[in-house]
Amino acid sequence: xxxxxxxxxxxxxxxxxxxxxxxxxxxxxxxxxxxxxxxxxxxxxxxxxxxxxxxxxxxxxxxxxxxxxxxxxxxxxxxxxxxxxxxxxxxxxxxxxxxxxxxxxxxxxxxxxxxxxxxxxxxxxxxxxxxxxxxxxxxxxxxxxxxxxxxxxxxxxxxxxxxxxxxxxxxxxxxxxxxxxxxxxxxxxxxxxxxxxxxxxxxxxxxxxxxxxxxxxxxxxxxxxxxxxxxxxxxxxxxxxxxxxxxxxxxxxxxxxxxxxxxxxxxxxxxxxxxxxxxxxxxxxxxxxxxxxxxxxxxxxxxxxxxxxxxxxxxxxxxxxxxxxxxxxxxxxxxxxxxxxxxxxxxxxxxxxxxxxxxxxxxxxxxxxxxxxxxxxxxxxxxxxxxxxxxxxxxxxxxxxxxxxxxxxxxxxxxxxxxxxxxxxxxxxxxxxxxxxxxxxxxxxxxxxxxxxxxxxxxxxxxxxxxxxxxxxxxxxxxxxxxxxxxxxxxxxxxxxxxxxxxxxxxxxxxxxxxxxxxxxxxxxxxxxxxxxxxxxxxxxxxxxxxxxxxxxxxxxxxxxxxxxxxxxxxxxxxxxxxxxxxxxxxxxxxxxxxxxxxxxxxxxxxxxxxxxxxxxxxxxxxxxxxxxxxxxxxxxxxxxxxxxxxxxxxxxxxxxxxxxxxxxxxxxxxxxxxxxxxxxxxxxxxxxxxxxxxxxxxxxxxxxxxxxxxxxxxxxxxxxxxxxxxxxxxxxxxxxxxxxxxxxxxxxxxxxxxxxxxxxxxxxxxxxxxxxxxxxxxxxxxxxxxxxxxxxxxxxxxxxxxxxxxxxxxxxxxxxxxxxxxxxxxxxxxxxxxxxxxxxxxxxxxxxxxxxxxxxxxx
Ligand SMILES: NC(=O)c1ccc[n+]([C@@H]2O[C@H](COP(=O)([O-])OP(=O)(O)OC[C@H]3O[C@@H](n4cnc5c(N)ncnc54)[C@H](OP(=O)(O)O)[C@@H]3O)[C@@H](O)[C@H]2O)c1
Numbered sequence: 030x031x032x033x034x035x036x037x038x039x040x041x042x043x044x045x046x047x048x049x050x051x052x053x054x055x056x057x058x059x060x061x062x063x064x065x066x067x068x069x070x071x072x073x074x075x076x077x078x079x080x081x082x083x084x085x086x087x088x089x090x091x092x093x094x095x096x097x098x099x100x101x102x103x104x105x106x107x108x109x110x111x112x113x114x115x116x117x118x119x120x121x122x123x124x125x126x127x128x129x130x131x132x133x134x135x136x137x138x139x140x141x142x143x144x145x146x147x148x149x150x151x152x153x154x155x156x157x158x159x160x161x162x163x164x165x166x167x168x169x170x171x172x173x174x175x176x177x178x179x180x181x182x183x184x185x186x187x188x189x190x191x192x193x194x195x196x197x198x199x200x201x202x203x204x205x206x207x208x209x210x211x212x213x214x215x216x217x218x219x220x221x222x223x224x225x226x227x228x229x230x231x232x233x234x235x236x237x238x239x240x241x242x243x244x245x246x247x248x249x250x251x252x253x254x255x256x257x258x259x260x261x262x263x264x265x266x267x268x269x270x271x272x273x274x275x276x277x278x279x280x281x282x283x284x285x286x287x288x289x290x291x292x293x294x295x296x297x298x299x300x301x302x303x304x305x306x307x308x309x310x311x312x313x314x315x316x317x318x319x320x321x322x323x324x325x326x327x328x329x330x331x332x333x334x335x336x337x338x339x340x341x342x343x344x345x346x347x348x349x350x351x352x353x354x355x356x357x358x359x360x361x362x363x364x365x366x367x368x369x370x371x372x373x374x375x376x377x378x379x380x381x382x383x384x385x386x387x388x389x390x391x392x393x394x395x396x397x398x399x400x401x402x403x404x405x406x407x408x409x410x411x412x413x414x415x416x417x418x419x420x421x422x423x424x425x426x427x428x429x430x431x432x433x434x435x436x437x438x439x440x441x442x443x444x445x446x447x448x449x450x451x452x453x454x455x456x457x458x459x460x461x462x463x464x465x466x467x468x469x470x471x472x473x474x475x476x477x478x479x480x481x482x483x484x485x486x487x488x489x490x491x492x493x494x495x496x497x498x499x500x501x502x503x504x505x506x507x508x509x510x511x512x513x514x515x516x517x518x519x520x521x522x523x524x525x526x527x528x529x530x531x532x533x534x535x536x537x538x539x540x541x542x543x544x545x546x547x548x549x550x551x552x553x554x555x556x557x558x559x560x561x562x563x564x565x566x567x568x569x570x571x572x573x574x575x576x577x578x579x580x581x582x583x584x585x586x587x588x589x590x591x592x593x594x595x596x597x598x599x600x601x602x603x604x605x606x607x608x609x610x611x612x613x614x615x616x617x618x619x620x621x622x623x624x625x626x627x628x629x630x631x632x633x634x635x636x637x638x639x640x641x642x643x644x645x646x647x648x649x650x651x652x653x654x655x656x657x658x659x660x661x662x663x664x665x666x667x668x669x670x671x672x673x674x675x676x677x678x679x680x681x682x683x684x685x686x687x688x689x690x691x692x693x694x695x696x697x698x699x700x701x702x703x704x705x706x707x708x709x710x711x712x713x714x715x716x717x718x719x720x721x722x723x724x725x726x727x728x729x730x731x732x733x734x735x736x737x738x739x740x741x742x743x744x745x746x747x748x749x750x751x752x753x754x755x756x757x758x759x760x761x762x763x764x765x766x767x768x769x770x771x772x773x774x775x776x777x778x779x780x781x782x783x784x785x786x787x788x789x790x791x792x793x794x795x796x797x798x799x800x801x802x803x804x805x806x807x808x809x810x811x812x813x814x815x816x817x818x819x820x821x822x823x824x825x826x827x828x829x830x831x832x833x834x835x836x837x838x839x840x841x842x843x844x845x846x847x848x849x850x851x852x853x854x855x856x857x858x859x860x861x862x863x864x865x866x867x868x869x870x871x872x873x874x875x876x877x878x879x880x881x882x883x884x885x886x887x888x889x
Contacts, residue, residue, distance in 0.1 A: 081110030104160040128177035220253030234262035243837030246825030263292040318412035340674035344731035353417040355397040362436035363641040391439040393432035404435035424600035434614030437640035441473035453554040459531040460484035467494035480611040488512035515544035672700035676764030686865030694888040744796035765813025793835035
C-alpha cells in the first residue's frame, strides 16, 4: 500500500511535502525491486517473534494493514507498542476486511487457512478498536468500501487538551468587517510567536451559508496558519459562546482536528470523494446512441434524450426553416460511414460544429402525432427511440414493407438511384461492375441493374456471399470475383474481350480502386461511393480521361442536406418503384438496442450480408396509423448536459477568459441565447472579435443564429439583479445562471487590506446571493444554477483566503438550493493555463504543485 499512500498524499496536498516512508515487512527478500529502489526505507518485522520495530520511532503516521498473522499476537501489547512509537498528535490508520468475498473464502480454504466467518472479522475490528482506545488512541473516523474493507483512523492525543483562551476564539460571522482585523492581528501574533502551541479557534454559527471552510483551508497554508482550528455550526445551534467542556465540543477539542463541521447532530468535515463509477447513469426509456470521449467502439453507449430540445426556429444547412415532426423510432439502419466515424477513421467535417453526435442517419418509425408509419433521414442521432424529424426528409412507408424493410431501402437505394440513374444516366443493357455485391448498396445496385437488364459483374469477400448472390439474384458464378485482390481486373478484361465495363460502382480502396478504374470501357463512368480514398485525397491518373471516362463522386449525405428537394425526388422514385420489382427490401441483420456495440463490431468484420439494423421498438402487426406505440425497453443510459435553444442563459462575468470559451461549449450543446454581465461592457479587441465571430456564424448558418446580449446591470445590488433577470426574460424564459464574475485580490492575510479582502468576496457572493434570492421570489424555474468555484477553496491556497471564503459561501448556497429541491452546482476548477485570470501567469503560491489544466479539459 506504500505506493497508494504516496500517490494519495501527492494528489491531496496541493503543495509539495517531503515524507520519509518506512515499510515494515516480514522479509525484505520478498519485496519487489521497485520498492527497494525508491525512497522507501525497508525494515524487517515478524510480528510473531519480534517486538514492534523501534526504527519507526516518532512517526507522524502509521498505516497498518490487518492480516491473520497479527491475530495471534496480544492486541494490547501490539497497540501499546504502536502508541509508543507514534509522536504526539500522530495518526494510526488501520485497514481491515469486514467481509470476505467468495473467491477469498475459497482461496483461504485452498491455502489451508482458518475458515473465517464475517462475524470473526467483525469481532476482530471491535476488539481492535477497544484495545486502541484503552491504550489512549482517540477514534477519529471510519470509512467502508463496498468490497469488504474498512479503514479506521485513530489519533494519539497524549497531553490533556488546554481550554482555549477567550481571546483565541474568534467569531467568523458572514460579515468579514466584524472579524477581519482581529483575525489578521492574531495570525501575525501567531507567526511572530513560533513557540506558542495555542490554537486559534474560528467559530461560525450565524448561517449555514458561511464561508469559513474555504477561509480556513487557505489560511492554514499561510505563515502562522497551522494553529487554526474551526467549528462550523451548520445548523446554527450554538447559542452564545462554545462550551469546550461539554460534548461534542470537548471531543472536538481533544481530537484537535482543524476542521469540525456540526451538521444534523454529527461532527464531520468536507472531503473530496471520487465519484461513483455510475454517477452519470440512470434508467430511461428515451435514449440515443453515441460514442464517448474515447471515440472507439468500446465507448459506444446509449445517452438519455431527456434534455435534448429542438429549437423553435430550427433551420437546415441551407438556411431553410424546418418544420419538425416528432417521431417515435422503431429501427435505424447502419452504414459504414457510422463505423468510420465511431472509430475515428474519417474526419467529421463541418457537422462537428453543430452536433456532438455524428452517427445514425436513417430511421423508420411512427409520427408521434398521427401514428403514421414513416421512414427518413436526419443529419445524425437516428439510433434512438425518438426524433424531431424534418418533415422534408421523411415519407410514408409502403404498406407491404416492415419498418426494418424501410430502413434497408433508404441509404442503399438512394445511393444507387443517385449514383447510377441520376448522375451516371444508366441505360438499359449496359454492363456494370458492382463491388461488395452482397452488402446493402451492392444488393440495391444488383436489383436496380437487373431491372435495367444490365450485364452484371460483382465482387464479394467470402464464399458465403458468393452463394448468397448466386441463390438470391441468380448471378452466374463466373461473374462473381473476389474483392480481396485485383484479379477481377484481368477476368473482366478477358470476358469483355479487353473492352471493360460501361460503369463501375466502386467502394474499394487503394490498389483495388486503381484496378477498378482500369476496368472502365471507353466513354464509361466510374461512380465512387466510398469515402476513405476521397477523404485521403487519393490521386488518379488523368490519362484515362482521354478515353472520355467520367469520374462521379457520390456523397448522398451532402446532397440530402445541401439540396432542397433531393429527398422528395428520391421518395417519389421509391414509391413509384416499390411494387414493380425494381426496389426490393434488402435482407436484414437485426440487433436489439442493448446489442449496439456488437452490431458495430459485426459490421467491422465485413462478414455481414445485407443491412444491419438496430431496433429500439418491436413493430406492431397493425401497419395502419395508430395512437399507441410499443414501449421501448428501459435501459441504463448515460446522462449528459444539453442546453435548451429556446431559453436564455445568464453568464455573469461572461466576457472574461473562461466565459468566452464557455459560450462556445454551451452553443455546441444547444444553447443559443445568452446574457453576459460585465461591469464595463465590451473593452478588449479579443472580446469584440469573439462577439463578431458569433454573430457572423449565425449569418452564414441560421442554425447557429445566436443572440448575445452584454448587460452592465450591477448584480451586486437587488435592483441590478432584477433588471438583469428582466432583460434575460425578454429574450426567452431563463434556462440557467452560470456565475463566473470575479475580482481577484490575492495577498497573504498579514498584508491584506479590508477593502481588497471584501471586494473579492463581494464579487463572488453578492451577485450569487441576489440571483438565488430573487429568482426564487419571482418563481423562475432554473434548470441550471452553477458557480465556478476553485480548488483554492476545496484544498486551500495561501494568499487567497478572501477567494476561498467567497467560493465557500457560493458552495453553501448551492447546498441550500439542493436541499430545497432546486438546481445548485459548484465546480471547483483547478488553475487554467491557457485562458482566464491565471493565463500566462506564473503561480507563485502553494498552488504551484497543481498542474494547470487546459480549457478544453474543462469543456469536454
Ligand atoms: N481561470 C482559472 O484558472 C480559474 C480557476 C478556478 C476557478 N475559476 C473561476 O472561473 C470564473 C471565471 O474565471 P476567469 O478566469 O474567466 O476570470 P476572468 O477572466 O477574470 O473573468 C472574470 C470576469 O468577471 C467580470 N466581473 C468582475 N466583477 C463583476 C461584476 N460585479 N459584474 C459583472 N462582471 C464582473 C470581469 O469583467 P469586467 O471587468 O468586464 O467586469 C472579468 O472579466 C471565476 O469565477 C473564477 O473564480 C477560474
